Amino acid sequence: MTPTEPAVPDPTEPDPTPATAHPTPTALPGTLPGTAELRRRTAGVFPGVRADLEALVRIPSVSNADFDAAHVEASAAAVADLLRGVGMDDVQVLRARRPDGREGAPAVVARRPGPAGAPTVLLYAHHDVQPPGDDAAWSTPPFEPTLVGERLHGRGAADDKAGVVAHVGALRVLADDLGVGVTVFVEGEEEVGSPTFVPFLQAHRELLAADVIVVADSSNWRIGVPGLTTSLRGLVDCTVEVAVLDHAVHSGMYGGPVLDAPTLLARLLATLHDEAGDVAVAGLVHAPDPAVDLDEDQLRADAGVLPGVRLAGTGPLTAGMWTRPAISVIGLDAPRVATASNTLTPRATAKLSVRIAPGQDPAAAMAALRAHLEGHAPFGAHVHVVEGEQGKPFRAPEDSTAMRAARWAFAEAWGTEPVDIGIGGSIPFIADLLEAYPSAAILVTGVEDPDSRAHGADESVHLGELEKVVLAEALLLARLAAER
Structure with a gap:
């Protein structure tokens, strides 16, 4: 039996295989500012864009409940002021309530209508950030924006306050030449x-x-080469408990005939992958391999893989990261070494995170995972699975009007054709947007690069790349206006 089963083609979805060539639109018509003029304007406004980003980074808008929510409020107010400053007609700070009745974090929504018959473009970003972690792990203070070479360091400098100011900058560049309706939606609880x-x-x-919906919360291929995210893996997670005894017993008295729960949990977890490191759960599908691949040495360096540790899986590295399932153990409950007694542990629990390939149904993936865990109980141990979160994967049409416009805009801004990339992580709200607006074209664009270290210490954004992102978005909006 093969470790994974090929995805069944869905005639309602586009082919996820990255294309090798894409038709691109021609230059902007003479009634709109040309690329050279928009490039000149971008250079002129970019010092202000950088100052805006630095001001936002100084606000420690961590949305985690353990942190002061007043900073998220201050961040929302600052974003609202930025949008008013670029001529948005209607700016509101809004909230919704959770199913349990608790109020959510503040989001900023700003609107500016376009000319009659013009499309409306929704520009998404988020102003909340991850906790900084240990300050000692940072080379510079996490909430003091600091220039190191060509990179601006600070929590949120890349993820995703750079996305916020990219939208602000593009609107500033176009000013009175904005030929589309624009709605800006800056969320406050994405993290x-x-x-x-x-x-x-x-x-x-x-x-x-x-x-058209532009989500500025992804990454580019590398510095100097833009990327358009055409696929995202989905997510399911669960906890699995292995039980062997109704209470702990002396390891000397009963050890041997009875195997402890952590040992049997380890044996169960080992069945999730084959000897090559490929996922071995029947029913988890994979999408076709990407057309581009990563250099192994670069991946090892970026991930901090220790010398001598072999990479897992077969096939292209990008396939393992973007278009095939991945299973990780992200938590374990068992006695701590420091407080362990000399007994056989009766129960042990692991939390599993499963990234699912584009084309996979999350409910089917969860069912497959449950069936595997319950069907591989070692030595008859009792296995109890508690299902957790589910998030849908995403794959974009690669030859839509909006995608062609984006490819043209990115090629103009960078001077090189963009690469179709996948993201191994998940952005579950993309599926929510598609369900709410099924006829909208969704473009997932990038403000980060492989050196950005989003969520980690020394997070940063490359300022030269951020300037190109601003230009590319201005070009995209102008292109969409020209094609109405």
Whole structure:
């Protein structure tokens, strides 16, 4: 039996295989500012864009419940002021409530209508950030923006306050030449899983309705080469408990005939991968391999893989990261070494995170994982699975009008064709947007690069790349206006 089963083609979804060539639109018509003029304007506004980013980074807008929510409020107010400053007609700070009744974090929504018949473009980013972690791990203070070479360091400098100022900068560049309707939606709780995203869409569906949605929360291929994210893996997770005894017993008295729960849990977890390191759960599908691949040495350096540790899996590295399932143990409950007694542990629990390939149904993936765990109980141990989060994967049409416009804009801004990339992580709210606005074209664009270290110490954004992102978005909006 093969470790994974090929995905069954869905005629309602586009082919996820990256194309080798894409038709691109021609230059902008003479009635709109040309690339050279927009490039000149971008250079002129970019010092202000950088100052805006530095001001936002100084606000420690961590949305985790253990941190002061006043900073998230201050961040939302600062974003609202930025949007008013670029001529947005209607700027509101809004919230929705969670299913349990608790109020969500503040989001900023700003609108500017376009000319009659023009499309409306929704520009998404988020202003909340991850906790900084140990300050000692940072080379510079996490909430003091610091220039190191060509990179601006600070928590949120890349993820995703760079996305916020990219939208602000593009609107500043176009000014009175903005030929489309624009709605800016800057979320305040993305880093804690967007718990009120669906209620927010339900409450403000008409307010956020758009023909094209630009999500500026992804990455580029590398410095100097832009990327358009055409696929995202989905997510399912669960906890699995292995039980062998109804109470702990002396390891000397009963050790031998009875294997402890951590040992049997380890044996169960080992069945999730084959000898090559490929996922061995029947029913988890994979999508076709990407057309591009990564250099192994670079991946090892970026991930900090220790010398001598072999990489897992077969096939291209990008396939293992973008278009095939991955299973990770992200937590273990068992006696701590420091407090362990000399007994056989009766129960042990692990938390599993499963990234699922584009084309996989999350409910089917969860069922497959449960069936595997329950069907591989070692030595008859009792296995109990508690299902957790589910998030849908995403794959974009690669030859839509909006995608062609984006490819043209990125090629103009960088001077090189963009690469179609996948993201191994998940952005579950993309599926929520598609459900709310099924006719909208969704473009997932990047402000980060492989050196950005989003969520980690020394997070940073390359300022030269950020300037190109601003130009590319201005070009994209102008292109969409020209094609109405």
